[in-house]
Amino acid sequence: MTETELDIPTADGAMNTRVVSPDGDGPHPVVLFYMDAFGLREELHEMARRLAAKGYLVLLPNLYYRETRRFVMKAGEEGMNQMRAMMGRLRIDLVNRDTRAMLDFVDANPAADARRVGAVGYCMSGPFVFAAAAEFPDRIAAIASIHGANMVTEHADSPHRAAARLRCEAYVACAEIDKWASAADMAVLERELQASGAPFQLEWYPGAQHGFVFPTRSGAYEHASAERHWQRLFDLFGRRL
Numbered sequence: 001m002t003e004t005e006l007d008i009p010t011a012d013g014a015m016n017t018r019v020v021s022p023d024g025d026g027p028h029p030v031v032l033f034y035m036d037a038f039g040l041r042e043e044l045h046e047m048a049r050r051l052a053a054k055g056y057l058v059l060l061p062n063l064y065y066r067e068t069r070r071f072v073m074k075a076g077e078e079g080m081n082q083m084r085a086m087m088g089r090l091r092i093d094l095v096n097r098d099t100r101a102m103l104d105f106v107d108a109n110p111a112a113d114a115r116r117v118g119a120v121g122y123c124m125s126g127p128f129v130f131a132a133a134a135e136f137p138d139r140i141a142a143i144a145s146i147h148g149a150n151m152v153t154e155h156a157d158s159p160h161r162a163a164a165r166l167r168c169e170a171y172v173a174c175a176e177i178d179k180w181a182s183a184a185d186m187a188v189l190e191r192e193l194q195a196s197g198a199p200f201q202l203e204w205y206p207g208a209q210h211g212f213v214f215p216t217r218s219g220a221y222e223h224a225s226a227e228r229h230w231q232r233l234f235d236l237f238g239r240r241l
Helices: 042-052 076-089 092-107 123-135 159-163 183-196 223-240
Strands: 002-010 013-021 028-034 057-061 112-122 140-146 169-177 200-209
Touching: 002 092, 013 042, 013 092, 028 042, 028 092, 028 123, 042 057, 057 092, 092 112, 092 123, 112 123, 112 223, 123 140, 123 159, 123 169, 140 223, 159 183, 169 183, 169 223, 183 200, 200 223
Parallel strands: 028 057, 028 112, 112 140, 140 169, 169 200
Antiparallel strands: 002 013, 013 057
């Protein structure tokens, strides 16, 4: 496979993006990989490679590009406060503009099969993949939200409200121990997914904590659950892309 770093032009500037391509000329189906709140790092690059190894052209953008080209998490409470602040400023409407830019990029890329696009989001990006599917229903063929945070809020752009407009297949992985995604909230989300009429699976991971997919997340990573999430991703994208 090949990896490149490039800038994708957006309405708000240049979004630096890691593009991981499988071997061969393609065109390859596309996966838009939305980062978690800790930002781009080698751990996410390795996850993108794992998707590319299955034949997908993966776009992994720096969603913090409006503020920094490289977010480095500082230790301690100072770092957590900075991360929370940046995450709070990353509104769904802004990320929808970024998604539009990524779709324009794959439309112009001969190595990408722009007719087959899926999206996966982790933690803070669970809402972003729901928003992408609702905003671009004719473009996004499958989405996966993995221990997504704040999936049910009082805001007009809450993911549970977007769920009713889904037309693609969705997979939602829920950690049993997750203060950002309660069982009550997930029940609300599930009802809205059912109302959409679109195919979906909302799956609980017993005993798993928020962040269980990330090998470097000390105290949260859980190998068996992480591998199960990978199999669900490969199955979903294999069906729809």
